[in-house]
Amino acid sequence: MTDTPVIWLAAFVTVVVFSYALKDSYIYRLVQHATLGATVGVTVVVTWKQVLLPRWWAPIWAAAQGTAIDPATSRPDYGGLLWLLALIPGLLWYFQLSKKWFWLSTLITGLFVGTAAGLAFKNQILLIMPQLAASIKPLNPFVRPDPALLYGPAWPEPGTPAAWAAALNNALFLAALLATLFYFFFSVRTDHRFLQAPRRFGRLAIMVCLGAMFGSTVMTRMAYLLDRLMFLSHDWWQEQVLVLLPRVWGGG
Amino acid sequence: MQHPDGLMLTLMLLFGGVILLSLWRARHKLPYVRPIPGIVSIEEAVGRATELGRPVVFAMGEGDIRDIVTHASLSILEYVARLAARLRASFIAMVRKPDVYPFAENIVRDAYRVEGAAEDFRPEEQVRFLSDDAIVYAMSTARLIQEAPAGCALFFGGFFFTSLLMTEPGAQSGVLQIAGDPTLGQIPFFVCTCDYTIIGEEFFAAGAYVSSDPTVRGALVGQDFIKVVLALLVLVGTGALLLAGGAGEGPAYETARGLMKYVTQK
Numbered sequence: 001m002t003d004t005p006v007i008w009l010a011a012f013v014t015v016v017v018f019s020y021a022l023k024d025s026y027i028y029r030l031v032q033h034a035t036l037g038a039t040v041g042v043t044v045v046v047t048w049k050q051v052l053l054p055r056w057w058a059p060i061w062a063a064a065q066g067t068a069i070d071p072a073t074s075r076p077d078y079g080g081l082l083w084l085l086a087l088i089p090g091l092l093w094y095f096q097l098s099k100k101w102f103w104l105s106t107l108i109t110g111l112f113v114g115t116a117a118g119l120a121f122k123n124q125i126l127l128i129m130p131q132l133a134a135s136i137k138p139l140n141p142f143v144r145p146d147p148a149l150l151y152g153p154a155w156p157e158p159g160t161p162a163a164w165a166a167a168l169n170n171a172l173f174l175a176a177l178l179a180t181l182f183y184f185f186f187s188v189r190t191d192h193r194f195l196q197a198p199r200r201f202g203r204l205a206i207m208v209c210l211g212a213m214f215g216s217t218v219m220t221r222m223a224y225l226l227d228r229l230m231f232l233s234h235d236w237w238q239e240q241v242l243v244l245l246p247r248v249w250g251g252g
Numbered sequence: 253m254q255h256p257d258g259l260m261l262t263l264m265l266l267f268g269g270v271i272l273l274s275l276w277r278a279r280h281k282l283p284y285v286r287p288i289p290g291i292v293s294i295e296e297a298v299g300r301a302t303e304l305g306r307p308v309v310f311a312m313g314e315g316d317i318r319d320i321v322t323h324a325s326l327s328i329l330e331y332v333a334r335l336a337a338r339l340r341a342s343f344i345a346m347v348r349k350p351d352v353y354p355f356a357e358n359i360v361r362d363a364y365r366v367e368g369a370a371e372d373f374r375p376e377e378q379v380r381f382l383s384d385d386a387i388v389y390a391m392s393t394a395r396l397i398q399e400a401p402a403g404c405a406l407f408f409g410g411f412f413f414t415s416l417l418m419t420e421p422g423a424q425s426g427v428l429q430i431a432g433d434p435t436l437g438q439i440p441f442f443v444c445t446c447d448y449t450i451i452g453e454e455f456f457a458a459g460a461y462v463s464s465d466p467t468v469r470g471a472l473v474g475q476d477f478i479k480v481v482l483a484l485l486v487l488v489g490t491g492a493l494l495l496a497g498g499a500g501e502g503p504a505y506e507t508a509r510g511l512m513k514y515v516t517q518k
Contacts, residue, residue, distance in 0.1 A: 120320035136489035184453035214440030
């Protein structure tokens, strides 16, 4: 029964958080602030224990003590002391606090921004190209395309209703794709009457997509809600409350 | 190490060249950018907060400084901070990531300096970082919006499951809220709880719309041109697939196969 206090606390916090659906309250705020404080404290400990201590401090300490051994030569390895150099870029961030030495911090921030720009360019290309190729879909219901040219499920038997349905589906996809791309053109005027129809269709496609995503996400949240309700009904009510009540009222 | 092949290299050079050409053209004539309702309404929201004497709360997204979305958010942060400084509105920026914090602080400081209000800038109050944890960030932002109470709240960046947690209290309190997120996952929640929502690519265009910087606007024109190229590639590929059918030979088949191999390689 070592988990008993934890289960009661978790049940209390869960009920208090649910109470927000009715009204904001002092107890809800108390729980919220307690969670904030606890999470900040946990983050500090986790950062030290899981990142800084094993990956940074431990190699330095082992090298300084001479207990780090190079497996190739079986001699003490002092390479871990090089991790001290990581202090230099790390400490550069703190020059943000100084008006006089502020420029030193721009060295590290500039390095970060430059890296970000380079990575973003590469990542965008790597992201777009597969999407582009996946957008190329067969439209002819009378021909079975070479499987090497297909991305996705196998193409149905040509000429069958299933092939027609797949071709229609792909045509709709292509139209929605082009219209959505057109909706996101910003440097051209799209108020011409001939351009209104594709723009509206693009907007409609986006809304349908958002609606589907909303439904999907709500379902996921419902799963979380059910998990919490299961916890309250089983772990807390059945295994804690119903066990405790007879002891309290029955004198057992 | 990955190396680009012929088509990939050609596209990278083409896209890079298009952007450079657009930047060069933008220097001679500032390109047109169509109005985006969510961005146009920021001025109204900040003005309303000023009239009410309540703070403007700006919440950055959850990406770090290596995320390109964060850079787009920072350009909008600059616009909003300048607007708030000009109107002498109280302004608070909430930052999710520690490596974004110094950038945000610099941008807000510069915004106040440019608007002649440098003496009004108080970094410890106006640019806040509490924890790297997503839930702490979301809850503290929501609590701030509710308790201040905020005159308006702006959410710009990539948000994850915390979007509803952040925006729901403001929606209940009747705070004017505007959100922008380039990824579509959280947009439906923002649509439900915010007065205006900036979706998808509009997010990147927002920075160009609020800026009269030829570089930013030129880049946007370049991106539009890249979209045309991508749409043409899809059309060419679909046409080639239609013509190639199940033949397995010929130029149409080779074209379709060349484009499709990027999928089969992944």
